[in-house]
Amino acid sequence: MTLDVRDIVLGYENTPVIRGLSFHLAEGEIGCLLGASGCGKTTALRAIAGFEAITEGEIHVGGKLVSSPNKRVAPEKRNVGMVFQDNALFPHLDVAGNIAFGLRRLASAERERRIRQLLDLTGLTGLDRRYPHELSGGQQQRVALARALAPEPSVLLMDEPFSNLDTRLRRRMGEEIRGMLKARGTTTLLVTHDQQEAFALADRIGLLKDGRMLQWDSPYQLYHRPASRYVAAFTGRGSYLKAHIEGDRLVHALGDSELPDERPPGEEVALLIRPDDIRPDPGGTHARVVARQFQGADILYRLRLDSGEEVSALFPSHDDFEVNSAIGVELDAQHLVLFPADQPSAPSALSSHGAH
Template sequence: MKTLLDIKQLTFAYAQQPLLQNINLTIDAGQVGCLLGPSGCGKSTLLRLIAGFEQPQSGTVMIDHLQVTGDHHMLPPQQRQVGMLFQDLALFPHLTVQQNIAFGLQHLPQEQRRQRTAELIQLCRLQKLNTRHPHHLSGGQCQRVALARAMAPKPKLILLDEPFSSVDRGLQSEMAQEVKSMLQADGSTALWVTHSLEEAFAVADQMGVMLNGQLLQWGTPVELHDQPASPDVIRFLNQANLINGQLNPESRLDTVLGTFDLCNADQFMPGDILQIGLSKHLLQVSTPTEGSKAIINKCIYQGGHHVLTATLTNGDQVQLFHHQSIPVGQSIQLKVSNPQPVLGFAIS
């Protein structure tokens, strides 16, 4: 598959304060990449570097095998063939839907401009709205107009900066899937920035977690969910529990939840204190005669299941899902179903 976006060792500082450190990622043509991270971690700054609004201290950005940034070379934003969908959408209030979409097509002959605009109005389901102005549209309709405008010139890459930050959480996943289907139908490649796990897992072909200006992991959603590369990724994704243990002479990790095989046991010495991540779905309430003791701290109903928070005998806190309510303060037994080899992490 053809690589469309290739970023290598990208570093950026502002007023001598480092904001991005050695960022490496690739996105294949026709795919959607998602960057996850808390506010202030550098996600939007990375988009600005790709678009050409900022210049990095070092590193390269390649778009469709053309170097647009690097080696003291910086291609102007208007020559990068990059479209951008901003948080505030930035629609022109005095222009109609049709005029907003056609705004970036002034360089085309009139007939081609008309055809491309009509194509996007159809693709984004705006047929009955093309003569309306933005203040007569719903939030979701404005999102579709802004996306159509970004796609109109057929840029090689579209950057989306938290496009659903103002949308109700329950609608984020649905709207994200809708936007992804439009991008795919138009053959677009995109880098999508968000702090919403639900949104990212709904659209990403590849995704990564950023924290304090560093890209901690970049891979498929399945890889990040099933094989998180660090405790920080585990904490951010909140899909697994961090459990402490000690490596025994057989290079297996002894924990209060049992003994586990490690994928990377050769990196450690017997006696080392390590952490592992165990998916919340692997923890089960067991019969009184098996498993490890824990005390229930919280029990929250989440529609169809309860989320239990419990404290293990060594003080570690874990979360798991259970079909029925268990009173706070009650003692239970926990076991791990179908344990697989896991990555061990040194405790810093």
Template sequence: MSFIKLEQITKLFHDSLRPAVDSLDLTIERGEIITLLGPSGCGKTTTLRMLAGFEQPSTGRITIGDQVVFDNNKSLPPEKRGIGMVFQDYALFPHLTIEKNVMFGLNKWKPKDRKERAQEVLDLVGLGDFGDRYPSQISGGQQQRVALARALAPRPHVVLMDEPFSNLDAGLREKMRYDVTNILRKANTTAIIVTHDQKDAFAVSDRVVVMKDGIIQQVASPREMYRCPKNSFVAQFVGKTNLLTGKLEKDKNLVQTTIGTVCLPLQKNQVCETSCLSSEIEGMCETVKLSIRPEGCQIVSEGKGSYFGTVERVTYSGEYQELYVNLQSDKSSEPMVIYAPVDQDIELGSVVSFNIKSDLVCLVE
């Protein structure tokens, strides 16, 4: 049985012609870490705020555990929903010690229990010896862990985190992804995180919810979503991809495109067993759209590949080279993006040949 249910949640602000969130349905299991991912204005933060009780849906129903916290007849206030919140700027009180910041939400507890619980969660987040310090005396990553400890202290049903990594530099960001996930797992806490960064979402989540214009586009594990995006928006938002249109052959395994014949993965492929490849392919029309990931294009030496093109641009990322390859005589067409190893010497204007791995090819809407 689902732990959190959002049913037909719609939010229409008075000054808007289009709903910020439109007929959203989402179920979350106890202990899951879910990320709402999407561009600015897609409705992810509004969804988080409605779950927390800071915004009231126009219509719909929200259930946490066995308690309805919102429907057409009732709306529980935020403090009665059993929710812990970690804000984007952490919202720590600068005049209170770390210990007192963590104890802030425990005002109804006995003094001894408050102190013991504060120490317990500070130990959990690795800051057990920092209780007498002030927020200004610790780093940004440590402040984030204090904010998480404060949210966990009252033993909430669910923790909500709004853009938790956006204020951190790249190196600390990567570390905090691991730390936050580890803390949530140890606490066995259900968590919903909002972010616009695909790497953040994929690093911490059991499932990712991609939103656009207030509508859920896809809900899937990071692996499934990357390999089997449902539509072209998801394919482009969760990493770079090449989108091609072609004709699906009768055997349902090959697609004829402007760059040549492209093989689809086997329909029994476990990676894509819940994607359109296994469940919808029989009903698809002859013209289809393909998503081909750049790392699925493997350069072959001595011109032995199935596809050829001229290198128009090379971008060095450190981990790989990003090649923009023109495969058509029509110069107005979009070049394909291909990832090449950093140790390969590839010059502008050179001709490369490559093959396409079928397991990184997917049909999209």
């Protein structure tokens, strides 16, 4: 089923929380609302689930209107599944009982068939008689997913689904759950503050700030062609070089490049440099290693150019350079991203999201 959110507005006590939010998910797509705490992403999810009323706009599930200022279909009648942040499993029910909770109207044989199918899908076969307290965090997350999928919802909503798991388990669960959802063709929307989680799970990501959608795009486009410096900072590490236009060339401290679009001669701009946009080149631009961070397969370097500007660079770990050594580098960017020279950078608080 499709999910359409069209220019919705809502707030509390005359304070707007969501301001004209719009996006579309095709059948079987996985979408993500990404943003810092307080940006409105969970409120938007609750509105889609039917827990919050909207004052403007419309929400459609599978082509059917479920929310508008004059209409609000009850949550239980939307055919929307929900996985909550804390899993919200019933402690007095075993795994099979939790999965079966929304299947009470089915005939016994069909209910058992669906439980077995979901136990197999989520890797819980053999654990059906265990209780939540007897399961690991990852197993509890799978039970919550199976319970939400059991009634075969048109759309599945997930609220910070991996926030209670450690980093390694979050990555593994992200891969597993994406595979499960794609196998079933379930249209899904999750919310998270974690850029890596969003990239790993979603086909489409919307970055929210102050209740507004800054960009709704594929993970690739969001990272390589961000619409603003805020988007660039939230979706990954980046540095900026001063640059200006000379004819049809862009001149900067790493040399000069072909202009990505038409711009007036002499215009001053800021060139976004991602760590993977730079590679070592003995005959390239001179740089000095200021700092390095070994990351196993890669090493993240901080390099100072002759202009005094600094950039981050991510090299394979066999390109091993010591701090204070002089090296040559070249720009190897597939997409040059330019911003106005005076556009403000994102707040430093974002570094925790974008520094991975």
